[in-house]
Amino acid sequence: MVLFFDLQDDYKYQPPEIKIPIRFRVLNRSPKSYLLTFRMRFSTSMGVKVVEEFKETATKKILPGDDYEAETQLIVDKKGKHWILLTGSFSTTNKDRTFQIKLPFQAK
Incomplete structure (x- = not known):
């Protein structure tokens, strides 16, 4: 399994x-x-929310050689350093x- 995320280091608040x-x-x-x-x-x-309908991906089955692409959405409430934690199986x-992966980002 290979996992790619399109997450910038900095976001404008x-x-x-x-x-x-x-x-x-x-x-x-x-x-x-x-x-x-x-x-x-x-x-x-704290200071960041995940939009309710994007909090969890349903169980997906991927055939060999196939890809699955989706998105989640965040709402940033304040400036500063934040993180998003992915918990998956x-x-x-x-x-x-x-697995758990913690991805840091910043809102300026």
């Missing part, structure tokens, strides 16, 4: 609340042609794995 789209892409590059099943949940630091045949 513009009140009132604006929605910042963050695109992500999951690639199944299994060398043995295994089906990939995954799901992700997003949480953030994926499985291929007989292996289940969970």
